[in-house]
Amino acid sequence: MKKVFARPESINDEIMHYCAGCTHGIAHRLVAEALDHYGITGKTVGVAPVGCAVLMYDYFECDILEAPHGRPPAVATGIKRSRPDMIVFSYQGDGDLASIGLAEIVHAANRGENITVIFVNNTVYGMTGGQMAPTTLLGQQTTTSPYGRNLNTDGYPIRMAEMLATLEGTSYVTRVALDKPANVLRARKAVFKAFDMQLKNMGFSFVEMLSTCPTNWGMSPTEAITRLQEELIPYFPLGVFKEKEVV
Amino acid sequence: MSDNTRILVKGNDALAMGAIKAGCKHYFGYPITPQNEVPEFMSRELPKIGGEFVQAESELAAINMVLGASAVGIRSMTSSSSPGISLMQEGLSYMAGQELPGVVINVVRCGPGLGGIAASQGDYFQAVKGGGHGDYHLIVLAPSSVQEMYDHTMLAFELSDKYRNPAMVLADAVLGQMQEPIVEREQAPEPPPKMWALDGADGRPARHLKSLLLKEGELEAHNMLLQEKYREIEKHEVRFDEYRIEDAELVVAAFGTAARIAKTAVGQARKEGMKVGLFRPVTVYPYPKKRLAGISERVKDFLVVEMNTGQMLEDVKLNVAGDAQVSFYGRPGGGIPTPNEVLKRIRKYYPGQAESNVQSPLWQTQGRQSPKLENKRGT
Numbered sequence: 001m002k003k004v005f006a007r008p009e010s011i012n013d014e015i016m017h018y019c020a021g022c023t024h025g026i027a028h029r030l031v032a033e034a035l036d037h038y039g040i041t042g043k044t045v046g047v048a049p050v051g052c053a054v055l056m057y058d059y060f061e062c063d064i065l066e067a068p069h070g071r072p073p074a075v076a077t078g079i080k081r082s083r084p085d086m087i088v089f090s091y092q093g094d095g096d097l098a099s100i101g102l103a104e105i106v107h108a109a110n111r112g113e114n115i116t117v118i119f120v121n122n123t124v125y126g127m128t129g130g131q132m133a134p135t136t137l138l139g140q141q142t143t144t145s146p147y148g149r150n151l152n153t154d155g156y157p158i159r160m161a162e163m164l165a166t167l168e169g170t171s172y173v174t175r176v177a178l179d180k181p182a183n184v185l186r187a188r189k190a191v192f193k194a195f196d197m198q199l200k201n202m203g204f205s206f207v208e209m210l211s212t213c214p215t216n217w218g219m220s221p222t223e224a225i226t227r228l229q230e231e232l233i234p235y236f237p238l239g240v241f242k243e244k245e246v247v
Numbered sequence: 248m249s250d251n252t253r254i255l256v257k258g259n260d261a262l263a264m265g266a267i268k269a270g271c272k273h274y275f276g277y278p279i280t281p282q283n284e285v286p287e288f289m290s291r292e293l294p295k296i297g298g299e300f301v302q303a304e305s306e307l308a309a310i311n312m313v314l315g316a317s318a319v320g321i322r323s324m325t326s327s328s329s330p331g332i333s334l335m336q337e338g339l340s341y342m343a344g345q346e347l348p349g350v351v352i353n354v355v356r357c358g359p360g361l362g363g364i365a366a367s368q369g370d371y372f373q374a375v376k377g378g379g380h381g382d383y384h385l386i387v388l389a390p391s392s393v394q395e396m397y398d399h400t401m402l403a404f405e406l407s408d409k410y411r412n413p414a415m416v417l418a419d420a421v422l423g424q425m426q427e428p429i430v431e432r433e434q435a436p437e438p439p440p441k442m443w444a445l446d447g448a449d450g451r452p453a454r455h456l457k458s459l460l461l462k463e464g465e466l467e468a469h470n471m472l473l474q475e476k477y478r479e480i481e482k483h484e485v486r487f488d489e490y491r492i493e494d495a496e497l498v499v500a501a502f503g504t505a506a507r508i509a510k511t512a513v514g515q516a517r518k519e520g521m522k523v524g525l526f527r528p529v530t531v532y533p534y535p536k537k538r539l540a541g542i543s544e545r546v547k548d549f550l551v552v553e554m555n556t557g558q559m560l561e562d563v564k565l566n567v568a569g570d571a572q573v574s575f576y577g578r579p580g581g582g583i584p585t586p587n588e589v590l591k592r593i594r595k596y597y598p599g600q601a602e603s604n605v606q607s608p609l610w611q612t613q614g615r616q617s618p619k620l621e622n623k624r625g626t
Contacts, residue, residue, distance in 0.1 A: 044448075045319060063455070066457035067311065068311060074312050075315035077301060077308075082273045083321065
């Protein structure tokens with residue numbers, strides 16, 4: 001019988017620690033598929049964040065480096081500038097990238113570093129137990145916004161893709177969602193594109209993935225998908241915000 | 248250039264020159280006084296030799312760029328001054344935990360806080376006791392001349408790679424800003440291949456460099472391994488310098504710029520017949536504990552001189568024999584002890600000694616260049 005679907009070679013068969021219904025597994029898979037597709041697993045370094053995905057080194061078949069909280073874009077800069085022949089990606093959550101690591105992501109983007117950033121936005125700090133993130137929606141209850149995120153005291157959720165797209169240094173900036181097969185296929189295409197840009201020395205590529213965190217949202221996996229579709233996508237619209245022509 | 252031609256060099260430039268001679272082609276840094284000559288030098292020179300200079304958005308980013316370059320096996324460095332070094336403590340703790348080499352230069356200014364830009368030794372505790380969170384040590388070298396600024400930077404790269412541990416050159420604003428003649432060294436040999444580096448999993452299993460160790464007992468075991476490494480460093484890498492210790496009745500202990508000042512005072516004291524010597528730790532971590540303990544078996548009086556309110560003082564007290572007396576003279580906040588001030592403290596051990604002052608060379612009192620240095624200019 002012909003095999004039509006298999007685990008990407010760039011990911012191993014460890015049982016992932018992610019919770020039921022969490023979309024990190026899909027995001028990992030898409031990155032691994034891109035590494036397979038371009039045959040770059042053997043010359044790629046992934047930079048892990050602090051957060052749930054810090055354990056990504058347990059799953060990927062490429063070299064992985066752990067970075068301090070929020071610093072993966074700086075760490076990736078150090079790698080790429082000293083080994084431009086290697087492929088470098090950072091994989092970061094919203095607390096890591098949009099809060100503590102805001103300076104690092106903005107400046108790596110602004111310098112046009114030739115790296116790929118995968119940004120998993122699930123509107124909450126996952127690993128620490130569901131605290132408010134810079135992407136937490138207005139009114140969203142978290143363990144540190146028990147009465148709901150209040151714009152007067154907590155400000156507004158940050159739209160990272162839109163913000164980075166304004167910088168001249170970025171080459172490819174997109175937001176995708178991991179909610180249904182059609183969107184996952186679009187996300188796959190975006191991740192491939194992001195690595196392709198790096199392989200062609202086009203500079204900074206950024207893929208924001210709207211994701212779920214059923215555990216910290218206090219929802220079942222299916223309820224979480226519904227929330228992503230009904231609440232996240234209207235505030236964080238999907239689409240390509242920046243795409244430089246490949247020369 | 249390996250002949251003995253002497254060239255006149257500013258301390259901060261010597262740091263950068265030493266780094267390049269050590270094979271460092273990757274520099275990441277952020278501007279801060281009084282070390283700006285280092286990034287300026289690197290931004291000018293590294294592109295000429297196929298290297299990379301990145302002006303980072305902050306010292307946080309700079310140290311993490313060093314972390315990244317180091318993880319893929321490339322010699323790299325950053326430099327800063329006290330407030331910037333405080334921001335780097337996070338990265339240094341991670342690098343120590345992940346056992347990553349890398350060189351950090353601290354041209355110390357005075358604090359706390361924004362403080363001032365004058366020289367100080369107020370960062371001694373931070374440098375030698377760890378600085379960031381967790382149980383770890385940096386290898387810390389304390390230069391006392393522009394030649395040592397150059398040599399210690401080269402040595403820092405060598406030791407850092409040898410022990411897979413970040414190393415720091417603990418300089419100060421005086422050393423960074425002054426000019427002295429130096430002799431350039433031979434280009435350092437390439438470091439041995441780094442079998443741990445993340446240079447691509449082609450043909451081998453994937454490698455990970457991390458400091459998160461959650462399995463029961465794993466982190467404790469890792470800490471014990473780090474401690475074993477520090478014991479090895481303490482066993483093999485202690486360096487110090489001595490001046491007229493042999494028959495000394497009083498030993499002045501000082502490092503860096505303070506040691507130069509103390510040496511002038513010790514020289515004058517000797518002229519006046521006081522049996523005084525100078526003990527100068529060159530490595531402040533590992534600290535020359537055994538030698539200091541050895542000296543204190545014979546010598547019972549120690550005077551510690553620092554440009555702070557007594558930091559290395561604690562290491563001296565910890566390591567001298569129980570019956571030794573340790574006194575202290577120091578000035579914080581950019582105050583720099585003069586040789587006469589030190590001599591005054593030395594004289595307290597010799598009651599009845601006639602008062603006299605250290606004779607300043609004419610060029611110092613009249614604000615002129617040293618004739619010696621003038622002769623060397625342009626050679």
